Amino acid sequence: MTDLYDNPTELSDVLDNQRVLDVRVAVEHADVESLHGLLDALHPADVADLLEQISDGTRGRLLELWKGQIDGEVLSELDDSIREDIINRLNASELVNAVRHLETDDVVDLVQDLDQLQQKVILEALEDAERVVVEQSLSYPENSAGRLMQREVVMAPEHWNVGQAIDYLRRQQELPEQFYHIILIDPRMRPTGYVPIGKLLGAKRAVPLQEVTEHSFRTIPFDQPEGDVAYAFNQYHLISAPVVDSDDRLIGVITIDDAMIVQDEQHEEDIMRLAGVGEGSLSDRVAATTKRRLPWLVVNLCTAIMASLVISIFEATIAQVVALAVLMPIVASMGGNAGTQSLTVAVRAIATKDLTTSNVWRVIRREVLVGLGNGIIFAAVLWFVGFFWFGSPMIAWVLALAMVLNMVVAGLAGTAVPVLLEKIGVDPALAAGAFVTTVTDVVGFFAFLGLAAWVLV
Amino acid sequence: MTDLYDNPTELSDVLDNQRVLDVRVAVEHADVESLHGLLDALHPADVADLLEQISDGTRGRLLELWKGQIDGEVLSELDDSIREDIINRLNASELVNAVRHLETDDVVDLVQDLDQLQQKVILEALEDAERVVVEQSLSYPENSAGRLMQREVVMAPEHWNVGQAIDYLRRQQELPEQFYHIILIDPRMRPTGYVPIGKLLGAKRAVPLQEVTEHSFRTIPFDQPEGDVAYAFNQYHLISAPVVDSDDRLIGVITIDDAMIVQDEQHEEDIMRLAGVGEGSLSDRVAATTKRRLPWLVVNLCTAIMASLVISIFEATIAQVVALAVLMPIVASMGGNAGTQSLTVAVRAIATKDLTTSNVWRVIRREVLVGLGNGIIFAAVLWFVGFFWFGSPMIAWVLALAMVLNMVVAGLAGTAVPVLLEKIGVDPALAAGAFVTTVTDVVGFFAFLGLAAWVLV
Numbered sequence: 001m002t003d004l005y006d007n008p009t010e011l012s013d014v015l016d017n018q019r020v021l022d023v024r025v026a027v028e029h030a031d032v033e034s035l036h037g038l039l040d041a042l043h044p045a046d047v048a049d050l051l052e053q054i055s056d057g058t059r060g061r062l063l064e065l066w067k068g069q070i071d072g073e074v075l076s077e078l079d080d081s082i083r084e085d086i087i088n089r090l091n092a093s094e095l096v097n098a099v100r101h102l103e104t105d106d107v108v109d110l111v112q113d114l115d116q117l118q119q120k121v122i123l124e125a126l127e128d129a130e131r132v133v134v135e136q137s138l139s140y141p142e143n144s145a146g147r148l149m150q151r152e153v154v155m156a157p158e159h160w161n162v163g164q165a166i167d168y169l170r171r172q173q174e175l176p177e178q179f180y181h182i183i184l185i186d187p188r189m190r191p192t193g194y195v196p197i198g199k200l201l202g203a204k205r206a207v208p209l210q211e212v213t214e215h216s217f218r219t220i221p222f223d224q225p226e227g228d229v230a231y232a233f234n235q236y237h238l239i240s241a242p243v244v245d246s247d248d249r250l251i252g253v254i255t256i257d258d259a260m261i262v263q264d265e266q267h268e269e270d271i272m273r274l275a276g277v278g279e280g281s282l283s284d285r286v287a288a289t290t291k292r293r294l295p296w297l298v299v300n301l302c303t304a305i306m307a308s309l310v311i312s313i314f315e316a317t318i319a320q321v322v323a324l325a326v327l328m329p330i331v332a333s334m335g336g337n338a339g340t341q342s343l344t345v346a347v348r349a350i351a352t353k354d355l356t357t358s359n360v361w362r363v364i365r366r367e368v369l370v371g372l373g374n375g376i377i378f379a380a381v382l383w384f385v386g387f388f389w390f391g392s393p394m395i396a397w398v399l400a401l402a403m404v405l406n407m408v409v410a411g412l413a414g415t416a417v418p419v420l421l422e423k424i425g426v427d428p429a430l431a432a433g434a435f436v437t438t439v440t441d442v443v444g445f446f447a448f449l450g451l452a453a454w455v456l457v
Numbered sequence: 458m459t460d461l462y463d464n465p466t467e468l469s470d471v472l473d474n475q476r477v478l479d480v481r482v483a484v485e486h487a488d489v490e491s492l493h494g495l496l497d498a499l500h501p502a503d504v505a506d507l508l509e510q511i512s513d514g515t516r517g518r519l520l521e522l523w524k525g526q527i528d529g530e531v532l533s534e535l536d537d538s539i540r541e542d543i544i545n546r547l548n549a550s551e552l553v554n555a556v557r558h559l560e561t562d563d564v565v566d567l568v569q570d571l572d573q574l575q576q577k578v579i580l581e582a583l584e585d586a587e588r589v590v591v592e593q594s595l596s597y598p599e600n601s602a603g604r605l606m607q608r609e610v611v612m613a614p615e616h617w618n619v620g621q622a623i624d625y626l627r628r629q630q631e632l633p634e635q636f637y638h639i640i641l642i643d644p645r646m647r648p649t650g651y652v653p654i655g656k657l658l659g660a661k662r663a664v665p666l667q668e669v670t671e672h673s674f675r676t677i678p679f680d681q682p683e684g685d686v687a688y689a690f691n692q693y694h695l696i697s698a699p700v701v702d703s704d705d706r707l708i709g710v711i712t713i714d715d716a717m718i719v720q721d722e723q724h725e726e727d728i729m730r731l732a733g734v735g736e737g738s739l740s741d742r743v744a745a746t747t748k749r750r751l752p753w754l755v756v757n758l759c760t761a762i763m764a765s766l767v768i769s770i771f772e773a774t775i776a777q778v779v780a781l782a783v784l785m786p787i788v789a790s791m792g793g794n795a796g797t798q799s800l801t802v803a804v805r806a807i808a809t810k811d812l813t814t815s816n817v818w819r820v821i822r823r824e825v826l827v828g829l830g831n832g833i834i835f836a837a838v839l840w841f842v843g844f845f846w847f848g849s850p851m852i853a854w855v856l857a858l859a860m861v862l863n864m865v866v867a868g869l870a871g872t873a874v875p876v877l878l879e880k881i882g883v884d885p886a887l888a889a890g891a892f893v894t895t896v897t898d899v900v901g902f903f904a905f906l907g908l909a910a911w912v913l914v
Contacts (some may be wrong), residue, residue, distance in 0.1 A: 018814040043673075045692045053816045121562065153656075166658070175659040178696070180637055197654050198611075201623070202632040214501075234721055235502045237714050240636070257694050260717045264691055267724035268805065274728065275801035277792065281815070282806050286823055290830035293798050297831055300794045301838065305786040312783045318775070325782035326769045329898070330761040332786065337733065337757045341750050346731035349739050358477040359510045359739070366743055373747035374754055381758065441786070 010336075027054075027062050044215055048077030051086070052283050053186060063089055068096075072102040076110050079281040081288075083110075087118050096125035103177060104130060105150040105258065108137040112147065146222040149243040149252030152176035156209060158184040158192050163205030163223065165195070166254050178255055180239045184209055189249040191242040193217050212455035219244045222251060226262045231353070233259035270351060273429040274344065276300070278406050296434070303438035307332070310442050314449035323390045324452050327399055331448045334378060335406035335440030342367045342414025343436050347429050350422050364415045371411025375404035394455050402448035406440060413439040472503035474849060477510055484519050494524050505534035508543070509740045520546055525865040527551075529559040533567050538740040538745075540567075544575050554580035558636060561587060562715065565594040569604065602686050603679040605719065606700040606709030609633035613666060615641040615649050616839040620662030622652070637696045637713055641666055646890025648699040650674050669900075676701045679708060683719045684733070688810070690716035730886040731801065753891070760895035764789070767899050771906035774913060780847045781909050784856055787842075788905045791835060792863035792897030799824045799871025800893050804886050807879050820874045832861035851912050859905035863897060870896040 018036060028033040041046060051059055051074075063070070063086065070090070075083055075098060087095065099107055099122055107126065111134065112120050123131050133151050140146025154175065169175065181194040182270055193213035216236050220229055220243045232238060233256055243252040272279065278294030280289060302364050311318075311328070318325050346363070349355035355363055379400035386396035406456050417435045420426030476495060483491040496504060508516055508531075520527070520543065527547070532540055532555060544552065556564055556579055568576050568591065580588050590608050597603025612631065613622050622639055626632065638651040650670035660669050673693050676725055677686055677700045689695060700709040729736065733753030739747060741771065768775070768785070775782050803820070806812035812820055836857035843853035874892045875885030 017814050020813070024815075028579070043693055045694075049811065052811065053813060055816075055819060169658040172659060175655055177655075178653070179655045180696075196635070197658065198632055198634075198636045201626040201654065202629060213716070234717055236500055236501075239637075239714060256713050256717065257696060260691055260713065260720065263717065263720060264724075267721075269726075271724075271728055271731065271801060271805055274732075275797050277801055278797045282802070282811050282820055286826045286830065289823065290827045290834075293795070293827065293831060294834070296798070297791065297794060297835065300791060301651070301835060304790040307786055307790070308783050311786070315779045315783065318782050319779045322772045322782075325775050325779075325785075326765050326772065328782075329764055329768070329786060329789070329902075330758070333761040333764070333898075334754060334757060337754060338750070340732050341734045341753070344728060344734055345739070348728055354506065354509065354739050356510060357474045358481075359512075362512060365738055366746065369743045370747045370750065373743065374750060377747075378754065378758060385762065393707045428849065441790075445786075 015042065015049055020050060023050060023062070023161070024054060024058055027058050027065060030061075030065060032065050035062070039069070041068060044071065044073035045077045047074045048079075052079055052082055052281075056134050059091075061400065068094060068097070070098060072099040072106065072110065075099070076102070076106050079283045080113050081281065081285070082283050084114065084118065087114065087122075092121060092125070095121060099125055101149060103152070104133045104137065105148070107134050108147055112138060112142070128197075141223055143226045144222065145220045145224045145226065145243050145254060146252070148226050148229060149222075149254045150176065150178075151252050152179075153183060153242070153250060153253050154179045154181075155183040155185050155191075155250065158186055158210060160184075160209050161205065162200055162203045162207045162209060162212065165200055165209060166205070169197075178257070179253075180255065181214075181243050182209070182251060182255075183253065184213065185250055190247075191217075191219055191244065194242070196239070217241075219248070221252060222246075227266050229254060230259045230263040230266060234263060266351075270347070270429050273427065274347065274433060276433060299434045300437075303434055303441060306438060307441040307445055310445045311449065314445075314453055317449060317453040320456060321394055321395070321452065323392070324449060327386065327390075327395070328445055328448050330382065331399065331402045331406055332441045332444035334403065335410045335444045336437045338371055338374060338407050339410035339414040339436040339440045340433070342371070342411050343418060343432055346415045346418045347432060350418060350428055355419070357415045360415075360419055364412065364419075367411035367415045368408055369411075371407040371409070375407030378407070379403040398448060398451045398455060402444065402451055403449045406444045408438070409443045410440050472499065472506055479508060479512060480519070481515055484522060487518075487522060488675040490521050492519070494637065496523060496526070498615040501528065501530035502534045504531045505536075509536055509539055509738075516789045517546075525551060525554070527555060529556040529563065529567065532556070533559070533563050536740045537570050538738065538742070539740050541571065541575065544571065544579075547647050549578060549582070551911050552578060556582055560609070561590045561594065561608060562605065565604055569595060569599070585650060598680055600683045601679065602677045602681045602683065602700050602711060603709070604680075604688060605715050606711045607633065607635075607715075608709050609636075610640060610699070610707060610710050611636045612640040612642050612648075612707065613639075615643055615667060617641075617666050618662065619657055619660045619664045619666060619669065622657055622666055623662070624652075636710075636713070637712065637734050638671075638710075639666070640699050640707060640710065641670065642707055647704075648674075648676055648701065648707045651697075651699070653696070674698075676705070677711060681704075684723050686711060687716045687720040687723060691720060706794045723808075727804070730884065731804065731890060734888060747750050756891045757894075760891055760898065763895060764898040764902055766901045771910055774910040775905060777913060778852070778909065780849070780852055781906060783844065784847075784852070785902055785905050787839065788856065788859045788863055789898045789901035791860065792867045795828060795831060795864050796867035796871040796897045797890070799828070799868050800875060800889055803872045803875045804889060807875060807885055812876070817872075817876055821869065821876075824868035824872045825865055826868075828866070829861065832864030835864065836860040854911070855905060855908045855912060859901065859908055862904045863901045866900045867893070867897050 023038050111122050137147055144380055181196055183191050184193045186192050194217050195209050195212050196214055199212045216238055218241055220241050222243050240253050240255045243248050243254055245251050278292040280292050346355060382403050383396045383400040386399040413436050418432040421428040421432055480495050552881045568579050594604055638653055640648050641650045644651050651674050652666050652669050653671055656669045673695055675698055677698050679700050679702055697710050697712045699707050700711055702708050735749040737749050803812060839860050840857040843856040844850060870893050875889040878888055880884040
């Protein structure tokens with residue numbers, strides 16, 4: 001720690017393209033000394049990013065040359081696939097060294113995604129007391145508050161005053177690395193409030209702790225999904241929050257830095273789901289990625305074939321007026337885009353709990369009106385396109401009408417579909433996209449070709 | 458604060474649909490007493506959510522009935538459009554009361570989005586010292602670290618020991634609401650390290666502060682974009698970070714709770730941009746929303762017309778074989794979806810700095826291979842569709858070949874386009890979608906119809 005201070009230029013050690021390049025050159029020349037110069041001062045998160053960005057071959061050689069330097073923090077930061085790969089390369093004693101200095105919540109985070117065999121090796125590397133704690137955490141549901149919390153809690157009886165709390169803290173041999181509050185507990189270990197340590201330092205010794213507790217206090221049940229935990233931290237600006245068991249007794253604490261990581265992961269999932277890309281990372285292999293993207297493409301194939309079936313109903317009409325085939329994708333595509341806009345807003349609003357049964361009708365009405373507004377605007381534009389391109393007022397009117405209709409349907413489906421999916425317990429981010437574009441494709445083709453067929457008859 | 462403790466059931470006061478309903482009923486019956494019961498114990502963030510979820514009329518009446526209860530924290534939490542609306546309803550003295558108890562960074566956050574007139578009213582409501590601080594913050598670039606930071610900093614000379622720091626803190630009349638570190642400064646006010654206050658409490662009095670400083674220390678330049686600030690907090694697990702001016706002197710501090718809010722906003726922007734929805738919220742009006750969604754739809758119209766132009770080249774071919782019109786949307790749609798998958802992964806990886814010039818070629822190669830893999834799988838499926846639906850091996854082969862081609866192009870364009878946009882300084886989340894779907898539409902229609910025309914000749 002002092003070296004950081006002695007050499008303040010190291011503070012700005014960051015990972016940039018130049019450094020990645022330098023590392024690759026050093027690895028190629030097996031230049032161990034340069035490698036240490038380039039890597040040793042880097043933050044574990046940056047080391048992990050670097051390991052993810054280089055090729056498999058370079059990474060293998062780097063690990064040979066920089067032997068024994070991968071610590072638990074680097075492992076924690078790595079993508080799953082590369083982490084497994086690296087753990088497989090480490091021998092037992094290296095692994096033991098790597099995880100020994102991690103806090104228990106980081107060990108849990110590291111261990112939970114590993115396969116049974118790797119899990120066992122790491123658990124055996126821990127000291128008995130730590131292993132028990134980690135195994136206990138692993139017994140909580142996946143992605144729950146219980147998995148996220150750290151077990152090291154700083155607490156005090158609710159009837160103490162500031163002086164007693166300070167003296168107590170000063171007497172402790174070992175305090176957790178990160179703690180921001182003292183949690184007050186009643187005689188049955190139930191948390192009843194908390195005091196920020198900053199306030200503790202600012203208050204007179206005789207002041208009862210209960211007089212300096214903070215408004216934002218909320219307890220978190222051990223089985224609360226981690227997404228809801230992150231939401232609560234963001235919504236109520238929490239810094240840390242006590243976790244309680246089913247009898248409301250204090251069993252751990254979650255701090256905002258962990259909640260921020262969960263928030264980031266949740267957003268990643270949201271974006272990836274909306275695009276029909278499953279979980280995964282840039283470092284996954286081709287076969288794994290291909291397989292993961294397949295399901296969404298299969299769904300899309302079905303919806304595309306459904307749209308084709310609609311078109312095939314009107315084959316005779318198209319044979320008569322080929323211009324219809326030229327123009328029909330415009331109607332479908334505009335509807336699909338407008339639907340995706342409404343959908344994205346709705347999915348996001350559901351996730352942030354801004355769209356609820358209290359305002360769903362108002363939001364649907366708004367989206368339909370927005371669809372109508374944009375529909376009319378683009379209908380006017382397309383009327384001219386149809387008229388001047390194909391010189392046919394019939395085509396112009398059909399195009400314009402189909403456009404308005406499809407945009408209104410897009411606004412309706414884009415909002416109603418995710419709301420309904422949410423109601424029946426299906427993740428709207430995952431499934432709504434396919435439904436909505438199916439609706440806008442089918443309605444788009446049907447309205448345009450159907451109107452044309454009707455006018456032509 | 459004590460009442461929170463005396464009445465612990467209030468701790469679980471949350472906003473749910475039932476409560477929104479109850480509030481609406483209370484407003485309808487002008488039942489002020491129930492209204493206070495329902496709202497007074499609610500967290501400001503939940504009050505803000507409630508105000509956003511009810512209709513304009515109900516909100517107006519609620520504000521009449523619940524007069525004077527809207528405080529600065531509620532205002533901070535509100536969506537822009539509703540915040541402006543509510544500020545307009547408050548008279549000067551109510552406004553003064555509302556903002557008086559806010560920390561300066563919250564005032565800055567509140568004031569920066571308001572129009573000039575409203576800004577002036579609020580600034581005048583502040584005490585002189587506070588106004589100067591707020592005006593200074595407003596002089597920093599928008600969305601920069603300078604706007605985000607709080608000015609209340611707890612610092613100590615770097616040569617002090619733990620005992621001196623504790624005594625100093627205990628002597629202070631007023632400490633900031635939120636502080637987690639003591640920042641060490643050199644004689645020229647440059648931050649050189651920081652000590653978590655938890656560690657301060659755990660260390661012996663004689664220990665020099667420099668021996669208990671923390672690894673994660675990094676300073677943030679005042680003009681750093683807030684997105685980069687949030688990235689640094691997430692990447693390096695920072696809890697707070699000192700902000701420095703252009704001479705590296707300490708001018709403020711950013712805490713993780715503010716960084717978490719920025720991270721949330723950034724993600725919101727990312728998702729909305731990918732879907733072509735501008736900034737805005739559920740509470741915006743129809744006209745504003747229609748206008749905001751228009752640009753993206755205009756772009757989409759242009760790309761759709763471009764695709765139509767491609768189709769129109771092959772009008773004669775379609776007139777000959779109408780089945781082509783039925784099947785062509787499948788090729789375009791599958792390509793569009795595969796392209797969006799690659800694009801989303803690439804945009805997200807660029808945002809998280811996982812996709813850099815170090816690994817761009819490897820990622821492009823991977824995406825092309827994934828496209829090839831899925832292309833071959835779906836080509837096989839579509840061969841059967843073409844063969845058994847239309848009984849034509851010619852159509853089956855054309856469909857299959859066009860599919861492979863378009864999926865490969867989708868993988869290539871989905872990755873290369875955002876990377877190139879990023880290189881020339883355009884936000885890939887905003888612009889890449891239109892480019893990529895144009896490419897997959899044009900290539901899809903051209904490959905399918907072109908191959909068909911070529912085979913037919």
